[in-house]
Amino acid sequence: MLDFDSVSSDALLTRYDIVAESKEKPETIAERHLPKDALLRKVAEDVLYMKYKIIEEDVAAALKEKTPEEIIENGLLKGMDAVSDLYGRGIYYLPHVMVSADAMDRGIKLAEKALGNERKVKGEVIMHAAEGDPHDIGKNIAAVLLKSNGYGVVDLGKDVPVETVVETVVARKPLAVTGTALMTTTMSAFPRISSGLQEKGADVPFICAGGAVNREYVESFPLGIYAEKAANGPGLVGKALDGWDWKKIRDKWDDIQSGSA
Amino acid sequence: MVMNKFKKMEYSSAEDLVFGEAKYPQEYGLGLKVGAGSVVPEVNFAPRPGSEKTVESLKREYVDYITKDVLNRAITLGFPALQLENEWIFQLGDNPSKMATPVVRGQKELMQKFHDEYGIKLAIRHTVPDMRLHEDGLRLDMDKVHSYPEKILESLEVAAKNGADVLSIESVGGKEIADHAVVRQDIKGWLFGIGYLGSLDMEWLWPQIVDVAKKNKIIPGGDTNCAGANTSMFMAGGYLDKDIPRTFSAVTRAIASARTLVAIEAGATGPDKDCGYEGPIIKAISGRISAQEGKGAQCAHCDMMGNLIAQTCDLWSNESVEYHPEFGGSSVQCWLSVIGYEAALMNSAKQLKQDKVLRDIYVASDRYRSPEGFILAYDNAYKIGQAIVEVGDSYYLRARAAGIKAAELIKESNDKGKLKLSAQEKDTLDKILSDLRSLPDEEGKFVDWALKEYANVPAFNPKNYEL
Numbered sequence: 001m002l003d004f005d006s007v008s009s010d011a012l013l014t015r016y017d018i019v020a021e022s023k024e025k026p027e028t029i030a031e032r033h034l035p036k037d038a039l040l041r042k043v044a045e046d047v048l049y050m051k052y053k054i055i056e057e058d059v060a061a062a063l064k065e066k067t068p069e070e071i072i073e074n075g076l077l078k079g080m081d082a083v084s085d086l087y088g089r090g091i092y093y094l095p096h097v098m099v100s101a102d103a104m105d106r107g108i109k110l111a112e113k114a115l116g117n118e119r120k121v122k123g124e125v126i127m128h129a130a131e132g133d134p135h136d137i138g139k140n141i142a143a144v145l146l147k148s149n150g151y152g153v154v155d156l157g158k159d160v161p162v163e164t165v166v167e168t169v170v171a172r173k174p175l176a177v178t179g180t181a182l183m184t185t186t187m188s189a190f191p192r193i194s195s196g197l198q199e200k201g202a203d204v205p206f207i208c209a210g211g212a213v214n215r216e217y218v219e220s221f222p223l224g225i226y227a228e229k230a231a232n233g234p235g236l237v238g239k240a241l242d243g244w245d246w247k248k249i250r251d252k253w254d255d256i257q258s259g260s261a
Numbered sequence: 262m263v264m265n266k267f268k269k270m271e272y273s274s275a276e277d278l279v280f281g282e283a284k285y286p287q288e289y290g291l292g293l294k295v296g297a298g299s300v301v302p303e304v305n306f307a308p309r310p311g312s313e314k315t316v317e318s319l320k321r322e323y324v325d326y327i328t329k330d331v332l333n334r335a336i337t338l339g340f341p342a343l344q345l346e347n348e349w350i351f352q353l354g355d356n357p358s359k360m361a362t363p364v365v366r367g368q369k370e371l372m373q374k375f376h377d378e379y380g381i382k383l384a385i386r387h388t389v390p391d392m393r394l395h396e397d398g399l400r401l402d403m404d405k406v407h408s409y410p411e412k413i414l415e416s417l418e419v420a421a422k423n424g425a426d427v428l429s430i431e432s433v434g435g436k437e438i439a440d441h442a443v444v445r446q447d448i449k450g451w452l453f454g455i456g457y458l459g460s461l462d463m464e465w466l467w468p469q470i471v472d473v474a475k476k477n478k479i480i481p482g483g484d485t486n487c488a489g490a491n492t493s494m495f496m497a498g499g500y501l502d503k504d505i506p507r508t509f510s511a512v513t514r515a516i517a518s519a520r521t522l523v524a525i526e527a528g529a530t531g532p533d534k535d536c537g538y539e540g541p542i543i544k545a546i547s548g549r550i551s552a553q554e555g556k557g558a559q560c561a562h563c564d565m566m567g568n569l570i571a572q573t574c575d576l577w578s579n580e581s582v583e584y585h586p587e588f589g590g591s592s593v594q595c596w597l598s599v600i601g602y603e604a605a606l607m608n609s610a611k612q613l614k615q616d617k618v619l620r621d622i623y624v625a626s627d628r629y630r631s632p633e634g635f636i637l638a639y640d641n642a643y644k645i646g647q648a649i650v651e652v653g654d655s656y657y658l659r660a661r662a663a664g665i666k667a668a669e670l671i672k673e674s675n676d677k678g679k680l681k682l683s684a685q686e687k688d689t690l691d692k693i694l695s696d697l698r699s700l701p702d703e704e705g706k707f708v709d710w711a712l713k714e715y716a717n718v719p720a721f722n723p724k725n726y727e728l
Contacts, residue, residue: 001275001276001617001621001640002618002621002622002625004621004624004625004628004638005679007625007628009628009629009630009679009681012625012626012629012630013629013630015500015681015683016500016501017500017501017683018681018683021683021684087503090503091685092503093446093503093504093505093506093685094444094496094503094504094505095443095444095445095446095447095505098444098445099445099446102445132351132352132355132392133351134391134392134393134394134433136440137440137443137444137492140440140444141444144444157396158394159392159394159407183307183350183351184307184308184309184310184583185307185308185310185312185313185350185351185352186350186351187310188310188311188313212583217310
């Protein structure tokens with residue numbers, strides 16, 4: 001065995017992730033989002049620091065003095081805003097977002113119970129993994145990110161027949177529908193869904209993503225909007241909420257990704 | 262089924278591990294020898310979208326275009342030996358008798374023709390798809406919607422009877438828990454999913470694959486934890502990615518090795534699957550031939566160990582490439598050229614008795630590029646193998662031991678200033694070590710705890726594992 005320690009790895013590779021590590025403290029960044037009110041701040045910090053085991057206790061305490069709407073809007077969602085900011089800066093990783101979202105969900109459920117009904121979501125998104133495709137981790141991540149951004153999600157699951165997707169979209173008239181596929185031969189369900197939707201007059205943005213899926217392919221059929229990763233979801237659906245049709249979202253895709261649209 | 266679980270290493274020293282040689286070489290197909298002194302390129306391919314519409318178009322794509330192109334390029338460049346891998350698409354596995362039979366048969370007929378005409382040594386691996394859905398049932402008679410478990414067995418029979426030389430699968434047992442755990446950075450959940458449940462599913466599945474192979478006098482190859490550890494690895498990604506820390510993916514890889522080993526314990530002879538990056542650990546323990554992929558598979562994966570992972574391979578693969586034109590020929594021809602030339606380089610090194618030097622150069626190139634590459638470097642892979650066989654009887658304990666050993670190796674190198682880690686990678690590593698060390702030493706206690714802890718994970722049904 002050669003002496004591996006005699007090799008300088010600095011001459012072979014550069015750890016750009018370490019070079020680019022944020023010098024700002026996460027607490028400083030989070031402070032910009034956190035509420036000042038002590039009760040709401042506690043709830044927001046439970047989301048921020050992933051304290052899913054005690055969040056219900058803190059929400060229950062806050063409910064004695066605050067309305068459920070205040071707790072959701074100015075507590076739970078503010079905590080999630082801080083999480084999104086830290087994730088966007090590469091300080092938080094995906095698991096932080098997932099566990100924070102779990103905590104937020106628990107808090108929201110309790111607040112909704114006090115409210116007597118479910119909070120109003122911004123709009124609904126129907127999600128599925130393509131027919132013949134059992135890989136759905138990307139869809140599940142995207143679902144959490146959409147929910148934590150205030151959207152309602154109807155998750156049809158994996159290996160979903162084309163007809164089921166079309167029928168559900170026609171019946172529920174969502175803001176957008178998403179499809180994910182790992183393999184090139186299962187993503188061929190996407191243009192069939194597009195045709196089915198167009199035949200029924202459902203002109204809804206169809207956001208497609210997954211391992212083998214590429215932008216050129218998705219833009220080869222009507223309605224198709226490409227998403228490179230799960231984190232693109234809220235931004236794209238947000239444009240549908242703003243009233244953009246699929247053609248405008250597709251045309252302005254690069255601007256949406258860069259944040260200039 | 263009584264499994265022959267590994268209690269000791271087949272190799273007495275890490276230094277004995279090198280590419281192109283295995284303790285148990287295999288001869289199969291049309292005169293192909295693997296692990297017997299040379300590395301063989303293994304080319305893998307995928308048909309273009311749309312070709313799956315009819316049996317005729319699919320056969321044309323696989324046989325008349327892909328297989329013919331591949332064989333022509335092998336002859337053009339003078340490659341003495343070649344293995345093909347047909348990683349079945351969903352449409353082949355969903356209706357194997359109708360859709361797959363003509364493809365499998367057609368590929369083998371063409372290979373026979375080239376073998377007869379040029380004497381090139383050839384074999385083909387058929388990797389049947391594991392389409393099983395955890396929510397519908399993993400075992401026979403459970404899935405009333407699609408009958409996917411039954412279709413796996415049908416696919417194996419169709420492949421074996423019509424021309425396969427090697428049978429493989431990328432099985433998905435435990436994936437429902439691993440998917441849940443990986444996005445929550447929950448190493449205990451991942452250990453339960455892949456280390457324990459994944460092993461139980463392999464123990465059910467692999468004896469059946471071995472039976473089909475034996476009955477048809479072909480090779481039961483091996484598995485991969487593509488569904489679990491590769492999910493971790495691709496989410497961890499490179500220096501721009503922030504989905505999960507690379508220390509987490511490195512430890513999941515070590516845990517996965519204890520699970521992928523079960524195929525061999527059930528009678529698989531190797532080669533394991535190319536995308537099973539846990540291969541060096543499996544080879545160190547079992548002495549079985551190993552397929553690997555790295556820099557010649559950049560058409561499919563951007564991994565962080567493109568050179569290093571060639572260190573102990575017996576087959577060198579391109580993972581998979583979709584058929585399409587390139588300037589230098591079709592994509593399958595271009596990527597066969599890449600892996601075929603690399604195999605020629607390795608084989609030249611063997612003849613010049615410089616193979617261990619080349620092996621070490623491969624390792625030096627990527628040893629500190631990522632924690633996952635680091636723990637798979639053959640000296641570390643060997644140590645993880647030792648940790649596994651020390652408690653080889655228990656699926657849980659050996660998977661846990663593999664995870665702890667990998668984490669300790671990473672920590673030790675980082676403490677010495679060799680393997681650099683980001684702040685997040687370090688924090689994650691410390692948490693992994695404390696989480697794994699805090700677990701009970703009795704399998705039963707762990708399983709009781711985990712069944713309660715993960716009872717509400719969507720699609721988790723203990724009956725899939727007879728629990």
